[in-house]
Amino acid sequence: MERSRFILGLALTLLLTIATTPSECKYHSKTVPARRLKEKVTRLHFYLFDILSGTKPSALEIARANRTTDKSATPFGSLYAIDDPLREGPEPNSTVVGNAKGLYLSASQDPANLTIVMYADFGFTTGKFKGSSFSVFSRNPVAESLEREVAVVGGRGKFRLARGFIWLKTHYLNATNGDAILKAKVTLIHY
Template structure:
């Protein structure tokens, strides 16, 4: 009986010692020298449609104000599942989609600005199954603007970079927009 308690005690001590040795929050750091950084340039059009029977962007929250008649009033939050197309025409080929959120973030109606978080995923071609993420301020009324790329997956793993955005079409009445994206990605 004493012997089995001693063996059990020794086994518990070994288990605790082993668990402590393997419970680090990190593993061995390895050099990334063997990884070659790539640069990829992309060009596509994002179709952000708030109108019609099947909009690609919908308001999910709106401020409690009655004086702002804009389709995108300050403080409004939109969920998006916008198609990425090869051209500005609604019939051009769909190559992916941007899913995420944007918030109307400027109180001045003449300086329409959003904060955009979106994952730009590709569903066809060379980059099928890959995506990059944008989290950035986007001053929509500026003719040429830039948003930050903050990550990626698949072929765009560890992506960073930027997208130059211009407005190809905007309807101020219903909020529909077609945006021209020229993206530069640095990734592995």
């Protein structure tokens, strides 16, 4: 009698376990129609101050290749962390409108042809775009004297789903210490 109760209890437990186990464990997603979003084009103009010198630089070298003989301010293989102010004008006392935070890597073996690869978030701290930002992940051939194009690959806030480009032009460059002021003309396409 005891044994039949045990078997009956075991059978009931197994039956309940099987009954409560989900029978379908597939990945699930649901696509819903997006509401009609209107695409916008925004054009911005500002100056980026990338300062490596002084007591409070906005860019710091965080790694350097130990095999380089390059004596320039930004030798090949050097990695920099940046928190560069974005200003309305090229003067050091012009109004700060945001900052570019991220990294750049010196990616050219020829010191005369400085090229960096930028990974940066351009965030705004004032004005109608306060709290919004766009992201850049692109090659920047600094040594080119003309305007050069870098790619915008995303954004947040008012620049959500941004794509576009920045035309950069060197306004000032100190080849000895690496300090630079870049003029930026941005075209963003976003929702």
